[in-house]
Amino acid sequence: MxxxxxxxxxxxxxxxxxxxxxxxxxxxxxxxxxxxxxxxxxxxxxxxxxxxxxxxxxxxxxxxxxxxxxxxxxxxxxxxxxxxxxxxxxxxxxxxxxxxxxxxxxxxxxxxxxxxDSAFYPGQTFLEEGGFIPVLRTQTKMTWQHEKAILPQHGMREGLTIADICCGIGDFAVLLHKEFQPARLVALDHSKSSLAYARKVAADFGIQGIEYIYGDASEMLLDEGQFDFVTCRHSLQVFDRPELILRELYRICKPGGRVYITNEKNSHCLGEPRAESIQWTYNEVAKLWAHFNMDIELGPKSRRYMTEAGFEDIRIESFMVTNLDGDPQNFADIIQSWEDVYAGQMSVQRGDSAEFNEKFRRGFQDHIFAALHPKGYAGWPVWVASGRKPQ
Ligand SMILES: C[S@@+](CC[C@H](N)C(=O)[O-])C[C@H]1O[C@@H](n2cnc3c(N)ncnc32)[C@H](O)[C@@H]1O
Structure with a gap:
């Protein structure tokens, strides 16, 4: 260099x-x-x-x-x-x-x-378009119950300067704002429709103090070293080179501050009954994402990525969102929105056969069946990782 x-x-x-x-x-x-x-x-x-x-x-x-x-x-x-x-x-x-x-x-x-723009990485068009909004809504609703308790163990507390990078429709920023009263909260995304939605939600709920910014996470215009806590949820997994985003998260974080990421490993989604069909479909989800250069299996790789990016005091854990976290219909809604996007647009764009698509959809429906069954159990595991930027 x-x-x-x-x-x-x-x-x-x-x-x-x-x-x-x-x-x-x-x-x-x-x-x-x-x-x-x-x-x-x-x-x-x-x-x-x-x-x-x-x-x-x-x-x-x-x-x-x-x-x-x-x-x-x-x-x-x-x-x-x-x-x-x-x-x-x-x-x-x-x-x-x-x-x-x-x-x-x-x-x-x-x-x-x-x-x-969105055409730069093949997979991102699916995520940047308005159609993904219901997916993000239902996901955040369920993961928050877990993350609210987990965040303080990763250094979150009141009064910090926080950036939520790849904020999507901004739900997480709103929840952070309510729960942890940050001194400053910036939320950045590259989807204009998601940001428009985020601003509307904030205005409807009378929330002031979240700065929603249009930007590219791989080349942010934010100055370096200005945030105590930088979050990036479910998003490293959508980039073909996650290390470039992590480098930017590191850059904008203050020395001594922490970067917090969440990611999935979709092939570990599970359900009973009908476990086999469910397992088959989620293994296929991983292959489908890989086809578009995205890695929905990234979760357990977080430790490696964070170590290689130069973080210290790396903390990793996973939690399982399940049908027993409140109303099982919420869980079923997440799965339905996955089916709509993965077996809809994405599978069609890959050119999958009708036969494949039918089997692919069946696994999602079986996961919903397990979630809503009175004796059923359905799970979606999420990996959390955070690391400190050296002083
Ligand atoms: C899977 S969503 C996660 C959204 C949010 N963090 C959440 O957990 O609900 C990925 C987000 O990354 C955004 N994104 C994709 N490429 C981006 C880029 N280059 N810069 C900033 N945001 C980007 C998408 O618009 C989308 O909102």
Whole structure:
């Protein structure tokens, strides 16, 4: 990794990924102010074979002078090296950047612009669309009964500054707000429909003090080291590279603060009676998610991910949401919403046969049967992990 920095921006080259990142605000008055950045970029591009990625997802401001300097450099590199491809990665979070950098496509066919949005990771469209709202609602309703008691064992207490990253429809943030009265609570997600829903719920219930932010969890515009407690629930499992999100959670956490994650291992869902059919379907759920580069088996891998991300004092536990946690119909509602999304949209998009789909759906229905049966038992295990960022 090589770096150059000014007081307002940072440029970084990661040789392993052939990725050049520009972060912050780049508004020079004179070209000379960009000298170190230009030098780093030229030497980096010279080392690259194939495609170089220019990541401007966290470049929040860029004046015309800086844009022209960058544009000239990229166009010149393509002209001198016809083998070179340049992929500029922009973000929908920073609205202007796609429009501005798209001009380069007209000048050189070897420059492509990719805007990070829901299409970037294949699986995320399912999760970012409004259809997932009922799933999240019912899930949080049931997991909260467990997490409310578990959170303090992971360092949660009143008066902390908290960030809930990938907050979905914001239910968890609302519950945290009521139960633990944080000094500040930021909730970030990349789904505009979920955030709109979250803001409406907060307004309907007269809740003030939760800052809902549209953002990309893999490149957050939040400053580093500002939160005592960072939560990210059921979301590392939806990314094809969870370590990149964890790196960001670590970055925004204060030294001495804690990051708290929850994830699943769906193949361990269980039920009696009809255990075999249920087991078969949830093994298939794991394969279906893997097909879309998501890992719904991530739960027990949390210890490894957190250790490799540099956390200390890692605490792990699991709890089982069951049909006996209150009204069994709530449990049945979760399973129904899984069936709707997994055996609906996702299975169809993978191109599954009608025969497969019927068997796949049967397992969910059998799980519901077990949940509602007067002598039945149905469970959904969840893994909790937290770690401290070293001082
Ligand atoms: C399975 S949901 C979990 C939501 C919530 N934490 C909960 O437990 O109910 C995953 C969430 O991650 C969000 N997400 C996906 N990609 C994201 C990204 N790059 N940046 C921020 N949020 C993202 C989705 O919009 C979705 O709300």
């Amino acid at each position: 090589s770096e150059a920095a000014s007081s307002t921006y940072k440029v970084r080259f990661d040789e392993n990924n052939q990725e050049f990142s520009i972060i912050g605000s780049m508004r020079p008055q004179y070209v000379e102010e960009l000298d170190s950045c230009i030098r780093l970029m030229e030497t980096s591009i010279a080392k690259v074979k194939g495609t170089v990625y220019v990541n401007v997802k966290r470049l929040v401001r860029l004046n015309n002078l800086a844009f022209h300097v960058l544009a000239n450099l990229l166009v010149k590199a393509c002209a001198e090296r016809p083998d070179l491809k340049i992929s500029v990665i922009t973000s929908s979070v920073v609205g202007w950047s796609t429009r501005k950098f798209s001009a380069l496509r007209e000048i050189s066919p070897n420059i492509v612009i990719e805007q990070y």
